[in-house]
Amino acid sequence: xxxxxxxxxxxxxxxxxxxxxxxxxxxxxxxxxxxxxxxxxxxxxxxxxxxxxxxxxxxxxxxxxxxxxxxxxxxxxxxxxxxxxxxxxxxxxxxxxxxxxxxxxxxxxxxxxxxxxxxxxxxxxxxxxxxxxxxxxxxxxxxxxxxxxxxxxxxxxxxxxxxxxxxxxxxxxxxxxxxxxxxxxxxxxxxxxxxxxxxxxxxxxxxxxxxxxxxxxxxxxxxxxxxxxxxxxxxxxxxxxxxxxxxxxxxxxxxxxxxxxxxxxxx
Ligand SMILES: NC(=O)c1ccc[n+]([C@@H]2O[C@H](COP(=O)([O-])OP(=O)(O)OC[C@H]3O[C@@H](n4cnc5c(N)ncnc54)[C@H](O)[C@@H]3O)[C@@H](O)[C@H]2O)c1
Numbered sequence: 420x421x422x423x424x425x426x427x428x429x430x431x432x433x434x435x436x437x438x439x440x441x442x443x444x445x446x447x448x449x450x451x452x453x454x455x456x457x458x459x460x461x462x463x464x465x466x467x468x469x470x471x472x473x474x475x476x477x478x479x480x481x482x483x484x485x486x487x488x489x490x491x492x493x494x495x496x497x498x499x500x501x502x503x504x505x506x507x508x509x510x511x512x513x514x515x516x517x518x519x520x521x522x523x524x525x526x527x528x529x530x531x532x533x534x535x536x537x538x539x540x541x542x543x544x545x546x547x548x549x550x551x552x553x554x555x556x557x558x559x560x561x562x563x564x565x566x567x568x569x570x571x572x573x574x575x576x577x578x579x580x581x582x583x584x585x586x587x588x589x590x591x592x593x594x595x596x597x598x599x600x601x602x603x604x605x606x607x608x609x610x611x612x613x614x615x616x617x618x619x620x621x622x623x624x625x626x627x628x629x630x631x632x633x634x635x636x637x638x639x640x641x642x643x644x645x646x647x648x649x650x651x652x653x654x655x656x657x658x659x660x661x662x663x664x665x666x667x668x669x670x671x672x673x674x675x676x677x678x679x680x681x682x683x684x685x686x
Contacts (some may be wrong), residue, residue, distance in 0.1 A: 427670050428569040428614045433516035435461045436665060437559060439498055440524030442466025446627045448524040449475060450654035454662050461490040461516050469495015490515055498525050498551030508558045520571040520665040521559040523552045528629055529591040536591045548595035553602060560610055569614025571665040574603045576621045578684040587630045600676055607674030616673035618664050623680025624651040647682035
């Protein structure tokens, strides 16, 4: 369907946001899921670690007032696997209110330099960060179009895509995250006619376990020296930006790339 020109499309009261990467306990995904639930969204917490998302969904459900009518479910899915994505959406279709937002946070780093990265690692990094984001968009956007009220897509790149690599993640990750930026622009261009916005966030160093505990206090202090705000970011500071990008307030923001990095990368 095509939307009426000049009309801002409101979302239904009962609406679902899918948040991928919501398995990690200290990750950005859980913070986002919590924030969106507090703003009235029903939430699908999706992650390759299905048990972790189910436990998290139970925890979040218990925190919501019963009369809110909101639903939170945890769904195990490898976003780079088409069959797994299809199965996840079959469950979402059966159990959840209409999808109005997709937040793609699932991703993997690659600390390998050009001479270290193997063909297999390259494929994996591109598949999870790039193809996984695409498969989730294809499935969610089809449902948003059917819903007829537009939608919001937020993808996650990294300032590494602009800087070419940092301490923790190098060329393969930079390439995959640059692909996510291009993919977002394509999605914004193709899906705008349905009232669907697509934007990409580029975090700088955020205090999570993405590097498996190697982001020690010493490393954080070292990294902070190059950040105007003199510190690394917290997951809730990314959640605030994403909350805006999925809200009705961002209805005319699309195709844009927003750094959330304390001013580390300016361009
Ligand atoms: N933390 C940072 O400093 C930082 C900086 C820039 C960009 N980012 C990006 O932000 C996003 C979230 O980062 P985070 O720090 O919360 O990471 P995290 O490692 O804490 O969480 C990532 C989650 O993605 C999940 N995941 C991995 N592969 C998957 C797959 N194939 N299918 C489904 N789920 C999968 C993991 O299980 C994990 O729960 C990532 O895309 C990351 O690249 C993070």
